[in-house]
Amino acid sequence: MNDRSQRNMKDWHLKKHYAQSVRLRVSGRNRREEVKMDRKEITKFLSDLLVNDRFQGIGKYWAREVSIDYGTKDVKRVDFMQFVPSGVVSVSEIEKGRFISYEVKSCLADYNSGYGKNFLTEQNYLVMPMELYKKVVKEIPHEIGAICPIPEEKSITEEFDDPTPLDAEGVRWRMRVVLSSMPIGRKRSMVELLFCMLRSGK
The missing domain is CATH 1.20.5 (Single alpha-helices involved in coiled-coils or other helix-helix interfaces)
Known part of the structure; x- marks a missing residue:
């Protein structure tokens, strides 16, 4: 050749x-x-990560899909509700406890749907992907906080600047508070909310 x-x-x-x-x-x-993850898969991803990251271990009191005003035309459902007592030894410690609500939002359409923004407790958080948080951060009421999944090897600022796809392989995720929640006056009694949590059975 x-x-x-x-x-x-x-x-x-x-x-x-x-x-x-x-x-x-x-x-x-x-x-x-x-x-690519759809809306239902993103919701499950966020929910499972929230449970594993914030509700596991001794002394965690929480419930999923907590219905408020059940049996009325104005029934509301909170995705997750947590009760945090100041202690568990005395009645006064339990009575000083506070409630935290978490509403999971998977995408912009979900955020704008008008459903699920039931903020009835002392502290309230929106749980969402970082990409969604970037789009709606200026719309979030000042007393409502936000929690996003962040790769362990990245800071919140780094993730905000360059969000990691939720379906990326080999990523170890952690739920991080990216916007602090400001405590507000609770709108329902402790007995009612604890009963609603117990009734949810989850």
């Missing part, structure tokens, strides 16, 4: 390799699009 033939063969191999690389990159993007 002469030099010209060798060069032509080399060029053919390079072109073939380039074409294969392009196909792999395109197919990789397509596969990523195919596995």
Whole structure:
């Protein structure tokens, strides 16, 4: 084989390799699009991470899908509610406890749906992806806090500047408070809220 033939063969191999690389990159993007998390999956991801990160261990009192005003036309449902007593030895310690509500929002449509913003307790948080938080941060009432999943190796500022896809592989997530909640006056009695938590059975 002469030099010209060798060069032509080399060029053919390079072109073939380039074409294969392009196909792999395109197919990789397509596969990523195919596995992109939908609204239901994002809600489950956020909920499971919240439970594992904030409600596990001794002395955690919480319930899921807590219905308020059940049996009326104005029934409300709080995604998660937590009771935090100042202690558990005396009645006075329990009576000094506070309630925290968590509402999970998966996307902008969910946030704007008008459902689930039932802020009835002393502290209230929205739980959402960082990408959504960036879009709605200026709309969040000043007394409402926000919690987002943050990779362990990134700071809140780094994640805000460059949000990590929730379906990224090999990421160890932690729930972090990105916007503090300001305590407000509770709108329901302790007995009512504890009963509602108990009734939820979750």
